[in-house]
Amino acid sequence: MENKHLSFYEEVRRDGSSRRDFLKFCTTMAAFLGLESSGVGQIVKALETKPRLPVIWFHFQECTCCSESFIRASHPIVANIVLDKISLDYQETLMAASGFQAEEAYKTVMAKNPGEYIVMVEGSIPTENEAYCCIGGRSALQILEEAVKNCKAVVAWGNCASSGCVQAASPNPTGAKPVHKVISGKPVINVQGCPPIADVMAGVVVHLLTFGRIPQLDELNRPKAFYSRRVHDTCYRRANFDAGLFVESFDDEGAKKGYCLYKMGCKGPVTYNSCGIIKWNDGISYPIQSGHPCIGCSEAGFWDNGPFYQHLPSVKGFGIETTADNIGVGLGIATAVGVAGHAIVTNVRKKKELSNAPEAVSAVEKPKV
Amino acid sequence: MRSRTIPMREVYVWELPVRVYHWVNMLCVIALCITGFVIGNPPAFMNGTEAYFNYWFGTVRFVHFVAAFLFFFNFIFRTYWGFAGNEFARWTNFIPLKRCQWKEILDVIKVDILQLTHKKIDSIGHNALASLIYFLTFLIFLLQCLTGFGMYSAMSHSSFPKLFAWIVPMMGGDISVRFLHHMLMWGFIIFAIVHVYLVFYHDYIERRGVTSSMIGGWKFIEEDVIERHDAKTEECPKN
Numbered sequence: 336m337e338n339k340h341l342s343f344y345e346e347v348r349r350d351g352s353s354r355r356d357f358l359k360f361c362t363t364m365a366a367f368l369g370l371e372s373s374g375v376g377q378i379v380k381a382l383e384t385k386p387r388l389p390v391i392w393f394h395f396q397e398c399t400c401c402s403e404s405f406i407r408a409s410h411p412i413v414a415n416i417v418l419d420k421i422s423l424d425y426q427e428t429l430m431a432a433s434g435f436q437a438e439e440a441y442k443t444v445m446a447k448n449p450g451e452y453i454v455m456v457e458g459s460i461p462t463e464n465e466a467y468c469c470i471g472g473r474s475a476l477q478i479l480e481e482a483v484k485n486c487k488a489v490v491a492w493g494n495c496a497s498s499g500c501v502q503a504a505s506p507n508p509t510g511a512k513p514v515h516k517v518i519s520g521k522p523v524i525n526v527q528g529c530p531p532i533a534d535v536m537a538g539v540v541v542h543l544l545t546f547g548r549i550p551q552l553d554e555l556n557r558p559k560a561f562y563s564r565r566v567h568d569t570c571y572r573r574a575n576f577d578a579g580l581f582v583e584s585f586d587d588e589g590a591k592k593g594y595c596l597y598k599m600g601c602k603g604p605v606t607y608n609s610c611g612i613i614k615w616n617d618g619i620s621y622p623i624q625s626g627h628p629c630i631g632c633s634e635a636g637f638w639d640n641g642p643f644y645q646h647l648p649s650v651k652g653f654g655i656e657t658t659a660d661n662i663g664v665g666l667g668i669a670t671a672v673g674v675a676g677h678a679i680v681t682n683v684r685k686k687k688e689l690s691n692a693p694e695a696v697s698a699v700e701k702p703k704v
Numbered sequence: 705m706r707s708r709t710i711p712m713r714e715v716y717v718w719e720l721p722v723r724v725y726h727w728v729n730m731l732c733v734i735a736l737c738i739t740g741f742v743i744g745n746p747p748a749f750m751n752g753t754e755a756y757f758n759y760w761f762g763t764v765r766f767v768h769f770v771a772a773f774l775f776f777f778n779f780i781f782r783t784y785w786g787f788a789g790n791e792f793a794r795w796t797n798f799i800p801l802k803r804c805q806w807k808e809i810l811d812v813i814k815v816d817i818l819q820l821t822h823k824k825i826d827s828i829g830h831n832a833l834a835s836l837i838y839f840l841t842f843l844i845f846l847l848q849c850l851t852g853f854g855m856y857s858a859m860s861h862s863s864f865p866k867l868f869a870w871i872v873p874m875m876g877g878d879i880s881v882r883f884l885h886h887m888l889m890w891g892f893i894i895f896a897i898v899h900v901y902l903v904f905y906h907d908y909i910e911r912r913g914v915t916s917s918m919i920g921g922w923k924f925i926e927e928d929v930i931e932r933h934d935a936k937t938e939e940c941p942k943n
Contacts, residue, residue, distance in 0.1 A: 663890030
């Protein structure tokens with residue numbers, strides 16, 4: 336920790352990146368964050384001068400795919416910013432220390448930077464039984480609550496920390512809850528996705544570093560810069576949607592022509608993310624570009640709103656593959672049958688009303704002319 | 705020739721705004737259900753062509769959205785008319801706050817649904833059960849507008865749909881909103897089946913001209929019913 340006071344810029348230079356690379360990175364980040372061109376200068380200045388962010392990174396109930404997403408980012412600086420260059424004093428996957436040493440490390444961060452450090456969380460927190468995710472003899476909730484008490488902000492990486500993901504899917508045996516449901520009083524940034532896009536993660540960190548405050552969030556606490564538009568709205572196949580050209584099976588002509596995957600259960604129209612713009616793996620591709628429908632991995636409860644290849648979710652309690660339409664048709668038929676039955680019964684039970692009760696029938700039959 | 709001599713009077717029940725509301729609403733619901741089905745599961749009949757030549761699915765969605773706006777403002781207008789209209793259009797008919805309304809609901813179930821007894825229901829406009837069902841459909845209307853415009857708000861820059869944007873985070877995301885929107889549509893369809901049947905049923909049994917009353921506004925009502933109606937105290941809504 337002798338390099339504690341080095342800025343981000345000094346760090347990357349020491350690692351052999353050129354100033355040109357550094358500026359390219361700053362420009363990319365400014366574009367991702369939707370800043371105007373003067374914003375580039377602000378980012379450059381911040382990364383040159385400000386000391387690194389003290390960060391504690393916890394792993395609770397998760398698969399580490401958020402970290403994986405990061406270390407696979409092809410732009411070295413993007414990966415470095417979170418995994419090396421911000422002060423990752425405690426990251427269970429990557430740190431060398433273990434046991435008491437590790438515990439010591441994050442306690443030091445908390446003690447030395449009260450109100451300044453950022454808590455980053457991967458994974459959901461079990462509430463059913465403390466034993467489900469126990470580290471160093473303490474429950475996930477205890478660890479998180481202690482760490483959050485004096486932090487500046489909490490970053491919830493991925494769907495697990497933002498909305499529970501697969502652990503919170505029905506029947507949710509561990510009582511898994513996202514971060515914002517178990518803590519209060521601190522700003523939580525939900526960086527949605529399973530995993531989130533590496534550049535989006537870097538963008539959030541750069542924003543925190545540059546402006547010293549959390550980015551603008553939407554009603555679900557997601558950074559607006561990355562989650563304000565649906566995958567559908569930025570999809571390069573959108574023209575096929577509007578033209579009514581749809582893939583009907585993965586091996587048909589439409590699939591070859593790159594038609595819209597809506598009928599293959601694409602959740603793009605109900606999913607907020609920037610996959611269509613930033614894409615994955617250094618902008619190479621994203622699921623729809625590779626011919627697969629979006630599964631909606633940055634939406635709450637996407638596991639429970641399956642199947643993946645069906646646009647309308649199955650209805651719980653009615654067996655697999657029962658959609659609202661099956662139930663609707665069933666109810667419609669039942670209603671029609673009920674109505675027909677009622678009509679028949681009416682003709683029997685209401686005979687008196689129908690047959691012009693005696694006192695009502697006119698006695699005089701008019702002579703036919 | 706069979707004919708019947710009973711003292712009847714013509715009563716102006718449905719005022720013009722109510723009738724206009726009714727038919728505009730019907731056209732909107734039909735348009736919304738058809739386009740809704742197409743949007744939910746579009747037929748791939750243009751396949752084989754290029755996107756450049758077509759915009760039919762965009763048009764279907766456009767029709768859905770226009771019909772939705774019309775449906776919503778029509779509904780708002782009807783709500784206003786519930787305060788401005790005549791005694792048969794009043795909002796007090798639709799919400800059973802009085803004991804006598806609940807009594808009539810039970811009577812209607814006994815007489816018209818289960819057909820256990822055959823006494824006459826005195827209502828001239830909607831009977832109390834019908835009114836309650838309409839009130840529930842109004843709630844479905846409202847929910848359908850909330851969920852529909854909630855989803856629409858994400859792709860709109862105008863301020864009106866933004867008023868509904870809160871429903872999406874409240875329900876946890878677009879997936880659940882879309883699902884509810886789809887489910888509620890079936891409520892409309894089932895309502896329509898029962899509604900049309902019951903209009904025919906009442907016309908068949910009571911011969912008050914209830915079907916055509918939504919065209920001209922007038923119903924034939926027995927004189928004794930009108931007398932009892934006029935004698936009603938203000939305690940109970942005069943339906």
